[in-house]
Amino acid sequence: MLIAIDERDPRPLYQQIVAQVKEQVQRGELRAGDELPPVRELASSLGINLHTVRSAYLRLRDQGVIDLRLGRRARIARRQQATVTPSEADRTLGAQVRELVADAFLLGLSTDDLHALLDLHAVRKDTLSARQNRNPEDKS
Amino acid sequence: MKLFQSHPLWLHIPAVVVLAILAGMLIDAGPLPAYGPVHFGVDGRPDGYGSPAGSFALVIGLSIGFIILSIWMDESWARQEREKRFNYFTLLDEVIVSVMAGISVHHLALLQQSDPVFRLPATEILAFTVPAVGAGILLEKVRPFAPSEAALVTEDTSALRRELDRRLKSGATVSYTDIQNPLYMNLIAFGVPAVLLTFAVLTASSQPVWSVVLNVVLGLLLASFYGGIRTTVTRELITVRIGTPGFRVLRLAPSDIVEAGLRPFLPLAEFGGYGIRRNRRMSGYFLKGGVGVEILTRQGRRHLIGSDRPERLAEAVRAVAGLAAIP
DSSP states (O other): OEEEEOTTOOSOHHHHHHHHHHHHHHTTSSOTTOBOOOHHHHHHHHTSOHHHHHHHHHHHHHTTSEEOOTTSOOEEOOOOOOOOOHHHHHHHHHHHHHHHHHHHHHTTOOHHHHHHHHHHHOOOHHHHHHHHHHOTTOOO | OOSOSSOOGGGGHHHHHHHHHHHHHHHHTOSOOSSEEEEEOTTSSEEEEEOHHHHHHHHHHHHHHHHHHHHHHHHHHHHHOSSOOOOGGGGHHHHHHHHHHHHHHHHHHHTTOSSOOOOOOHHHHHHHHHHHHHHHHHHHHHOOOOOOOOOSOOSOOHHHHHHHHHHHHTTOEEEEEEEEOOHHHHHHHHHHHHHHHHHHHHTTTTSOHHHHHHHHHHHHHHHTTTTOEEEEEESSOEEEEETTTTEEEEEEOGGGEEEEEEEEOOHHHHHSSSEEEEOSSOEEEESSOSEEEEEEETTSOEEEEEOSSHHHHHHHHHHHTTOOOOO
16 A cells, blocks of 8 residues: 655645545555555654544545454455435535535636546546456455 | 365375374273373373373374364465475474374373383384375375466556656655455464463463463464564665564665565475575565565665565565666
């Protein structure tokens, strides 16, 4: 698992960790069952407070990205099949999308530019499936 | 995946036959006394009494355990084999089961005596060991061989390398962690300490204090290995840690690394097993697998770090060491 802390990134440190773990899950680099490093060791290697890493892990647990149980190692959780309705999706992601649209507007991006940006960063399901087919020992 | 891919179970027949002979002799001996000597001191005189049947049951249980261990080790060997080599580990169950059988036969004879004195039963041990080991060597020689198909590179790491280079160039703090924590390690870290600690508690009143303390310390030490091996790669340091407390077993400065790359290896044949190992050429840190990352330092030392995803670990090490991406 690769985690990088960038001081020029305006986001809080814990949010940088949360975002990078989620991105690696999205790209298929972290798979269900993969272990995350212990809080103390990740904090030490990044030179940050262990409570920051703990906050990130707790946030990831609350979002269902990782399994975090007392006395057990943090692991990437098995992903649920998408059964979210549009209204549930709006409830979960609506605020972030609205902020993203507003940020794009303030940067002078058009709707097409924003769509192109989303396409650039999105990993389509068929790409993920192809990657998993190449790794038959994949635990997920 | 098949449970037994390359390793025929008939390799273990000699050990099973020895165990069957011992069981037959115990049955043939008739009812055992309910109470008798079960432990002997350095002078050969009994210093512990109890149920001989329990003592023989322990021997049979341990023998079965060693046969299972030998099956697992032989299968591991066979799966790693790329050319046929004599597997000395295949004799593990023959040797141990035969020695325990020889001692048990002597113990059985002592139960008939009014003033028993234990001596090393060399004749009994050899009577079991020589034919069993001989048969074991013969079977190992004739066993079939199928070369394992180990692919060296299976994962595209170009995206990881680009990300690492971008982050390192931007001055960000980077931490790449690789964890090897197989199921068997967790079973050892939980199961063996549980047995040792239970034994220490149950026998606390009858065993000397040092024996109880030894069991407790050994149990806690093994339990501390829970968590497996973790390799952390940062801009300043590459560290390998083991267990929950994170005992640091290797520490390397990236600036000292002159080469790092993938290397297929045979854990049993080259290092004699798994864990923290050393052979004439290098030190090894691995709990499973047959492909690791070999690192050569300026001081001429070689280290082999095991990984479930060695391509990614190799790329991370090469990135922080300033070496070009793996072609």
